[in-house]
Structure formats: structure tokens, C-alpha cells
Amino acid sequence: VxxxxxxxxxVKPGGSLRLxxxxxGFTFSHAWMSWVRQAPGKGLEWVGRxxxxxxxGTVDYAVPVTGRFTISRDDSITTVxxxxxxxxxxxxxxxxxxxxxxxxxxNRRKTYxxxxxxxxxxxxxxxxx
Amino acid sequence: DIQMTQSPSSLSASVGDRVTITCRASQSINTxxxxxxxxxxxxxxxLIYAASNLRGGVPSRFSGSGSGTDFTLTISSLQPEDFATYxxxxxxxxxxxxxxxxxxxxx
Numbered sequence: 001v002x003x004x005x006x007x008x009x010x011v012k013p014g015g016s017l018r019l020x021x022x023x024x025g026f027t028f029s030h031a032w033m034s035w036v037r038q039a040p041g042k043g044l045e046w047v048g049r050x051x052x053x054x055x056x057g058t059v060d061y062a063v064p065v066t067g068r069f070t071i072s073r074d075d076s077i078t079t080v081x082x083x084x085x086x087x088x089x090x091x092x093x094x095x096x097x098x099x100x101x102x103x104x105x106x107n108r109r110k111t112y113x114x115x116x117x118x119x120x121x122x123x124x125x126x127x128x129x
Numbered sequence: 130d131i132q133m134t135q136s137p138s139s140l141s142a143s144v145g146d147r148v149t150i151t152c153r154a155s156q157s158i159n160t161x162x163x164x165x166x167x168x169x170x171x172x173x174x175x176l177i178y179a180a181s182n183l184r185g186g187v188p189s190r191f192s193g194s195g196s197g198t199d200f201t202l203t204i205s206s207l208q209p210e211d212f213a214t215y216x217x218x219x220x221x222x223x224x225x226x227x228x229x230x231x232x233x234x235x236x
Binding site: 034045046060061062103104109114115116119 | 163178214220224227
């Protein structure tokens with residue numbers, strides 16, 4: 001079971017970039033996937049999540065990236081993408097992709113306890129002029 | 130958004146020590162709380178899910194407890210590979226949020 005990110009690069013402020021995360025070893029079409037980033041020397045920051053098509057395929061984003069970033073998936077090539085537009089210097093960092101697992105179904109809330117279970121090694125995005 | 134506050138932000142300990150890290154949520158999150166460990170230059174890895182459940186393959190020296198707003202991660206006997214940064218994360222509602230991290234250093 002693994003996920004491998006790619007696509008990180010040096011880009012100028014205002015530019016665009018597309019990151020990819022290729023998955024293997026599990027049934028990708030059933031999986032929820034997440035992107036998390038880490039600025040240099042800082043903590044982890046959730047970027048967004050995409051559900052499986054079976055669960056509606058909906059996407060949620062963190063406030064700082066809403067309207068600029070888009071997460072999509074192509075189940076035929078077991079890959080999730082992070083499309084980043086209008087990049088800012090504060091978007092600089094390592095971007096991690098993760099497979100989300102659902103545990104311990106909660107009958108009251110009708111949902112699982114979700115956790116980011118399998119992580120890639122990350123890909124580095126540098127936004128600088 | 131739910132704010133997650135970890136304490137301490139860093140601590141020094143020796144191999145074999147018992148270590149406890151706390152995480153507080155700005156509102157009740159039931160048991161929708163996960164813990165991760167990250168060593169320098171590496172990706173995080175999941176240790177505990179749903180506040181107190183050990184992920185498969187994670188050593189039993191790790192344990193988690195709590196519900197509502199207050200949670201703890203305990204390492205019963207610190208090992209060399211445990212010198213790392215630990216993060217809590219709430220999965221109760223989006224946007225998902227992480228605590229600021231607790232760096233465990235060698236004394």
C-alpha cells in the first residue's frame with residue numbers, strides 16, 4: 001500500500017502548478033484522499049479532501065486555499081491531483097498526499113472516525129520570484 | 130474552525146522515560162481525535178485513531194485517551210526512534226485541523 005507524490009517545482013507568485021499522487025496496493029476507487037502541507041520549519045496544515053465517487057465525490061478545502069486550489073481524482077489511473085492557481089509565497093512547503101481510512105463506525109452520527117492512514121514522501125513546492 | 134492546542138510545544142526526555150502530551154480542542158469533538166508522529170524529513174505516520182485505538186503495527190508503548198475536549202498521548206517507555214514531533218488532529222468536522230505539534234528531544 002503506497003502513495004507517491006510528484007509535480008513539485010519552483011514557481012513564481014501568481015503562477016500555477018499541478019501535483020499528482022499515484023496510489024497502489026489498495027482499492028483506490030473506494031478511498032477518500034487528502035492533501036496536507038508543511039511550510040519550512042512549521043507544523044502540518046490540512047489542505048483538502050476528496051471523497052470516493054461512491055460517497056458522492058465531494059471535496060472540502062481549507063479556508064486559505066478555497067477558490068485557488070482544486071482537488072480532483074481519476075480512478076482509472078488511481079491518481080489524485082491538486083491543481084494550484086494564484087500561488088502565493090505562503091504556499092511554499094512540502095505537500096503530502098494521504099489515503100484516509102475509516103474506523104469505528106459511529107451509529108449516532110452515521111459516520112466513521114476517519115484518519116490519514118498512508119502517507120507519501122511529499123513533494124516540494126517553492127513559490128518565489 | 131475547531132482549534133487544537135497541544136502542550137507542551139517541546140520537551141526533553143531520556144530513553145526509557147514515560148512521556149505524556151496533551152491536546153485540547155476548542156469545542157467538543159467526542160473521540161474524533163488522531164495522533165501522528167513525524168521524524169525530521171519524513172512523512173507523518175498514524176499512531177492512534179479515534180482517541181484511544183492503536184493503529185495496527187504501532188508499538189504498544191503508545192496509548193491514547195480522552196474524549197470531548199481533552200486528550201492525551203502517552204509513551205510508556207521512550208525509545209530512540211520516538212524522538213520526533215507529535216501532532217494531534219481532529220476529524221470531527223471540516224476543515225480538519227492539527228495541533229501545533231510537540232517536539233520530543235533527547236535530554
